[in-house]
Amino acid sequence: MLRLVRSQEVERADALAEIARAAVAGDAVAVRTFILGIGPHLLRSVRRVLGSAHSDVDDVAQECTVAVMDALPTYRGQSTMLHFACRIAVLTAMKALRRERARKRPFLREHELELDSLASSAHHPESELSARATAAALRDLLDRLPLEQAEALALHCALGFSVAEIASACEAPAETVRSRLRLAKHALRARILGDPRLTELLEESS
């Protein structure tokens, strides 16, 4: 199990902020160092929101890079640089997700799995099927929820942010974040219980 923000990464945050300042000033080496530092996190954030098999991951990751570089001058140290960048990545990826759904373009639905891939890639195909279906349900929800709730849900579920971390990244009071998460949890419950197949899968895997 991998959690995005570990304590040692928080320690790196100030160093990243320093590098970001040099990058904004046009230091090419600092730009490279900064992107190599946050890039894997941006990619991970995008993959968690869109799904790792999504065909637009590369494009959206590049959009995130542009968005982060554009937003750097507005960074005021309200959260760690890593959280700041990850929040931008999550918002950019959610925007892409919503854009895609709006166009109703056919895309890979991750819970429609090939039996072969399940057989070869997992020791417990039922658990994997359940996990993928759950992840797909969350992505569906990210598209439907009001943006603030979707953002809080994505930062918590996808990136493992605590309430305090979400609050600082979003510049919102902790209780507000908690309220958004509570509403998102209600919606998640309704979404899952409203899908008998998904409910069954979750019961089987637990």
Place this chain on the structure above:
Amino acid sequence: MRPELEYVEDLLARARGGSLSDAEARALADTLAGSLEDRLLYQVGCALDAEPDLMPDDALRLERMVQIARRRVAPRASRLSRPKSVALAVAAGMLLGAGVVSAFQISMRWFSHRAEVVHAPHAPSALANGSTPNSEQPASAVAPSESAWAVDSAPILASASPIVGAAPVRASTARATEPESGEPAAPTPSVSAADLFARASGARVRGDETGAIALYRQLEALYPESTETATARQALGMLYLQRDRPELALHEFAAARATTASLARADSLWGEALALAKLGRNAEERSTLAALLAEYPTSAYAEAVRKRLTLLDSGAR
């Protein structure tokens, strides 16, 4: 529960990070048993955690992101401060005014010269040949466009690469670099490694494999020590593999492995193994795969490596 775990969501997040104390583990069990919503939230988080974070070619993706970020920052850094901009605008206005006045004077002189020509029919008429009043200059000094375009594109089009059909290269910025003497320009690299890499990557993304190969090789030749070259070698190896040239791919992957570290090294080892498999050199492939698995047991390649090793053990090729 620790003091900082004020909310149940914090407990869930910490549990996914795998850092719970015994008391917290008990609290988590109670929470999950007592609340369906929290249980679902936890399950969704775990489902996302189970997805792969690292993918093959991530090193290339990061390199592209670096190029994009550099291009994004460059114009901003070169932006002038407001007072400087105002001063520049004033200066530009004065220059423009001076230009208008000069143009007026030149045109007046031209009309008077034309009047003289008309009144002296036996004088050799430069205008009759379609040239300007300044056309007494040697033709070579009037910037022959063909050679001027060749200057900037020289490092790219005059590639040391044996590959034919190099990618079309924009040479729009080249004209100012034409030497006044008309001598051929020295083959100094006027294109940066980053620019070459970006062009090569662009060609690759467009599906112009031949152009991409030429540009990557150009990058290798001009900037053998650059960081972009290490990544270019990796990309080149993959392109050669796609074109069924495993011997060339093997060479590129080996070169990439010699110059790169960490994640990119795993990519190179995997590429080498693929090339060796295509060449039928199974013993070497096995040792390369074993090295990859030993060095990067949790990489995205690990599962595929294990499968391939099992196949090799069973005697399949």
